[in-house]
Amino acid sequence: MKLPRRQFLHLAAGAAALSAVSRIARAQTYPSRPVRLIVPLAPAGAADILARLIGQWLSERLGQQFVIDNRPGGGGNIGTETAVRAPADGYTLLLVGGLNAVNATFYDKLNFNFIRDVAPVASIIRTPFVMAVNPTVPAKTVPEFIAYAKTSPGKINYGSAGTGTATHLTGELFKMMAGVDMVHVPYRGGGPALADLLGDQVQVMFPTTVSSIEYIRAGRLRALAVTAATRSDVLPEIPTVGEFVPGYEASNWYGVGAPKATSAKIVEKLNKEINAGLADPNMKTRLADLGGTVLVVRPLTSAS
Numbered sequence: 001m002k003l004p005r006r007q008f009l010h011l012a013a014g015a016a017a018l019s020a021v022s023r024i025a026r027a028q029t030y031p032s033r034p035v036r037l038i039v040p041l042a043p044a045g046a047a048d049i050l051a052r053l054i055g056q057w058l059s060e061r062l063g064q065q066f067v068i069d070n071r072p073g074g075g076g077n078i079g080t081e082t083a084v085r086a087p088a089d090g091y092t093l094l095l096v097g098g099l100n101a102v103n104a105t106f107y108d109k110l111n112f113n114f115i116r117d118v119a120p121v122a123s124i125i126r127t128p129f130v131m132a133v134n135p136t137v138p139a140k141t142v143p144e145f146i147a148y149a150k151t152s153p154g155k156i157n158y159g160s161a162g163t164g165t166a167t168h169l170t171g172e173l174f175k176m177m178a179g180v181d182m183v184h185v186p187y188r189g190g191g192p193a194l195a196d197l198l199g200d201q202v203q204v205m206f207p208t209t210v211s212s213i214e215y216i217r218a219g220r221l222r223a224l225a226v227t228a229a230t231r232s233d234v235l236p237e238i239p240t241v242g243e244f245v246p247g248y249e250a251s252n253w254y255g256v257g258a259p260k261a262t263s264a265k266i267v268e269k270l271n272k273e274i275n276a277g278l279a280d281p282n283m284k285t286r287l288a289d290l291g292g293t294v295l296v297v298r299p300l301t302s303a304s
Helices: 005-029 046-062 074-085 098-106 142-151 166-178 190-198 209-217 264-279 281-289
Strands: 035-039 066-070 092-097 118-128 130-133 157-160 183-186 222-226 251-259
Touching: 035 046, 035 074, 046 066, 046 092, 046 118, 046 190, 046 209, 046 251, 046 264, 046 281, 074 092, 074 098, 074 118, 074 251, 092 098, 092 118, 098 166, 098 251, 118 209, 118 264, 130 142, 130 209, 142 222, 157 166, 157 190, 166 183, 190 209, 209 222, 251 264, 264 281
Parallel strands: 035 066, 035 092, 157 183
Antiparallel strands: 092 251, 118 251, 130 222
């Protein structure tokens, strides 16, 4: 049967309208089942800690469980690709951070393009790293550590959350600028690396304040310096690395992303709720206590 052109156009317009109504309806009822928040690193690191804080907040606000799914490996690329390949329905989210920016230039070939394939949902915080050593290390200051390292070239192990992660590059930057020789030991996340730092399997690490601050406060790790340009409010007595290695500065950031084609209405809803969490006094206090600076970013466009 051949439809008249006018009738065909009316039917096509009606189908498009129904599709738009369906998308809006899905966004209004979202979430109607548990949501998976992928963390591309092992448990107990900064990304995992922040994901659990944000996940708990969203679970309470939206009435569905936001389940943390740790997918470590490949410097964060395995978990990121898992999220990219997931249906763009709002039920798979990704904890993103500085490692994603690093990996875009660190790896020649990836099965995804982070900028193209991940939609930004919300930022969370920016945080400095801490130059932390096991208490068995005899150095109590950065100059003492540099002198100690220069007398023991290649004998000091430093841990990281994985090859190409921000904790790796922060350590490499220190090696280069301080002129010391240390052996890099990559892990599948900051949590396992911290565990071995506590156990003296590695002697030094550059974790974020988020993952290390409680160990420092308990005296289980010794903080020699923070990596930001200025001293940290949570460790005001600890100097910056730049006070001894001029020009040295490093920090990390964390946020939430989603598969690119996720409905912008859902993205806006998540952005609104996450930003509400960042403005909540209890959440703000908790993040500040971890040494983070809250970052609030709203979507660039509104959605259909």
